[in-house]
Amino acid sequence: MDKDKIIIQVPVIWLHLSSCSGCSVSVLNSVSPKIKNIVVDEVIPQRKVNLLFQEVLMAASGKLALKVLERNKENKDEKYVLVVEGAVPTKEKGIFGTIGEDNGKHKTMASLLKDVAENALFIISLGSCAAFGGISAAYPNPTGAMSVAEFLSQNNIKKAVINIPGCPPHPDWFVATIADVLLNGLPKHEDLDEFNRPKKFFAKLIHERCPRRADFDVGRFAKNLSEEGCLYLLGCKGPTTYADCPLRKWNDSVNWCVGSGTPCLGCCEPEFPDFNAPYYEKTIPSSIEEGEK
Amino acid sequence: MLVSELKPIEEIIKLLGTEENIFFLACSGCSEACKSSSAEELDKVGQALEKEGKKITGRVNVDFLCNKVLVKIKLLRNKAKWENADSILIFSCGIGVQATSKIIRKVTHPGTNTISLGGFQGVWMGQERCAQCGNCVLDLTAGICPYTTCAKSMLNGPCGGSNEGECEVEKGRDCGWYQIYERLKEIGKLDNLKKIRSLRDHSKMLPKKDVRSLDFYAIDK
Numbered sequence: 169m170d171k172d173k174i175i176i177q178v179p180v181i182w183l184h185l186s187s188c189s190g191c192s193v194s195v196l197n198s199v200s201p202k203i204k205n206i207v208v209d210e211v212i213p214q215r216k217v218n219l220l221f222q223e224v225l226m227a228a229s230g231k232l233a234l235k236v237l238e239r240n241k242e243n244k245d246e247k248y249v250l251v252v253e254g255a256v257p258t259k260e261k262g263i264f265g266t267i268g269e270d271n272g273k274h275k276t277m278a279s280l281l282k283d284v285a286e287n288a289l290f291i292i293s294l295g296s297c298a299a300f301g302g303i304s305a306a307y308p309n310p311t312g313a314m315s316v317a318e319f320l321s322q323n324n325i326k327k328a329v330i331n332i333p334g335c336p337p338h339p340d341w342f343v344a345t346i347a348d349v350l351l352n353g354l355p356k357h358e359d360l361d362e363f364n365r366p367k368k369f370f371a372k373l374i375h376e377r378c379p380r381r382a383d384f385d386v387g388r389f390a391k392n393l394s395e396e397g398c399l400y401l402l403g404c405k406g407p408t409t410y411a412d413c414p415l416r417k418w419n420d421s422v423n424w425c426v427g428s429g430t431p432c433l434g435c436c437e438p439e440f441p442d443f444n445a446p447y448y449e450k451t452i453p454s455s456i457e458e459g460e461k
Numbered sequence: 462m463l464v465s466e467l468k469p470i471e472e473i474i475k476l477l478g479t480e481e482n483i484f485f486l487a488c489s490g491c492s493e494a495c496k497s498s499s500a501e502e503l504d505k506v507g508q509a510l511e512k513e514g515k516k517i518t519g520r521v522n523v524d525f526l527c528n529k530v531l532v533k534i535k536l537l538r539n540k541a542k543w544e545n546a547d548s549i550l551i552f553s554c555g556i557g558v559q560a561t562s563k564i565i566r567k568v569t570h571p572g573t574n575t576i577s578l579g580g581f582q583g584v585w586m587g588q589e590r591c592a593q594c595g596n597c598v599l600d601l602t603a604g605i606c607p608y609t610t611c612a613k614s615m616l617n618g619p620c621g622g623s624n625e626g627e628c629e630v631e632k633g634r635d636c637g638w639y640q641i642y643e644r645l646k647e648i649g650k651l652d653n654l655k656k657i658r659s660l661r662d663h664s665k666m667l668p669k670k671d672v673r674s675l676d677f678y679a680i681d682k
Contacts, residue, residue: 373524373525407525407528407530407531408528408530408531408534437534438538439534443534451530453529453530453532453533453563453564455563455564455565455566456533456536456537456564456565456566457565457566
């Protein structure tokens, strides 16, 4: 190895808030590059991720683990990329979600995010809960869960936020976004859509690129799950959902929801899951005056 | 793909009448490809209307205005832009106007005419359809096309043969004019029934000459 080679390390802190850890599970199953390569090797030449805090991966636990966050809070010059997984519970002063203790009291996820976000270079909201509230904020939302961007805005913390929704998000969407930032810096305004999703992955409707689109066009509809034909009458949300699943597919491009005969659930849209439910029925487009559902 | 062209600005001004606050709803699908809902064209229409003293309350693009659920989602996301508008000016094919009218109880005006491209068209699975006649009257009929929903394509009112909202031509088929009457009543525009829709110019239904010369038959001649 070249001794003079300079490797720039980019510190990353990854917080789990109100989530099921499914986003971690999905992203850690990245196939190419593997998560081991992302964490240990150079993601792009001479640029390396230095993952400081990730609850699923880190060996340390308890106070020892939380020290990393405290150190970063004290040292204002140490900037890092913040990845947030899960929504922020805010009701009852955020007591519905806590991580560790602060002076003998529960440290709420909301106050932790506030502390850690202050020093972040930028924030990646990973998964639909972090990006839009998702399942954590679904009706009746007893914990007052909200998206990271909304929480920061309410607390007057101005940080660039990239939303990578999905329940869970595709590992490629996350890895490619990280690689893109390391190569080219933060995405420009025109590279993101109105919800700060990278247009690279979320510019086109699933319906436009669906391999079953021809079935829709001639009115050949599946009557039961797993049947051939367009799944629209079984509640497919492909016509209203923006994502590149039909091209990218999942599990190393083996298959995807519609490919296996189950409708798209629209998990990348801000209205997920309330507006999209019930999932296995066609959405009846009633007028706005008749109700928002 | 359905092909549409912008209505002349004088016609649009006439359609809007005394309405002051106008919301623009544009399709980013077929009609943007035809440039009848491109940003430049919409800017021009907006400027012309502002000169006439109108206020544009906002502008929203929907990728496919024929997709009613998508229209609803987009409108709900942008409520602030349209809730105080007197009417909605729609830049899309006739299907987009009809889909919007189904989703929102507001006065809708077509800003474009949908024209024929010799049978080359999209597929629509709903009941609303567009005949690509180039003589759009959706403005007067509350966004329901009398030409396609009425079995007899009556332009100036019902034929008298409908029974409790059902068409006499085909059992189970809704009477188009019954639907138009009900929708006009909902939006408080029953006066529109008294306005006479002029004779249809069927020459507009022909594909344009330069387009006709582009089909395989003509090229291989």
